[in-house]
Amino acid sequence: MADFTSSIVESYTLYQYDTCPFCHRVRQFLQSVGLEMPMRDILDDPEAFLELLQGGGRQTVPCLRIENADGVAWLYESRDIIDYLSRRLDVPRT
Numbered sequence: 001m002a003d004f005t006s007s008i009v010e011s012y013t014l015y016q017y018d019t020c021p022f023c024h025r026v027r028q029f030l031q032s033v034g035l036e037m038p039m040r041d042i043l044d045d046p047e048a049f050l051e052l053l054q055g056g057g058r059q060t061v062p063c064l065r066i067e068n069a070d071g072v073a074w075l076y077e078s079r080d081i082i083d084y085l086s087r088r089l090d091v092p093r094t
């Protein structure tokens, strides 16, 4: 993945679905730190599923789409997503 840590402004979208336990872990983290972001449900929304597959290259969720001035990156793995956001937002991991 590209190193985006030098950029200041980023926007995030979480690709996920309700009953996925790993997605639940990430959603719980977001709630605990009060961070809101758009959610794309890949089971309910075929367009979101395609975006994930074409953008990220895999259909696995959760996946965080990270967009900033340098471009777009797709981050898989619930723990990596939580670690990444914790570092970016400077909040403790849960």
Ligand SMILES: N[C@@H](CCC(=O)N[C@@H](CS)C(=O)NCC(=O)O)C(=O)O
Binding pocket: 019, 020, 021, 022, 023, 059, 060, 061, 062, 076, 077, 078, 079
């Ligand atoms: N180690 C991954 C596990 C993710 C995972 O297994 N997600 C399941 C849904 S609960 C999935 O997307 N499986 C379909 C696939 O990988 O193609 C994480 O922590 O995010």
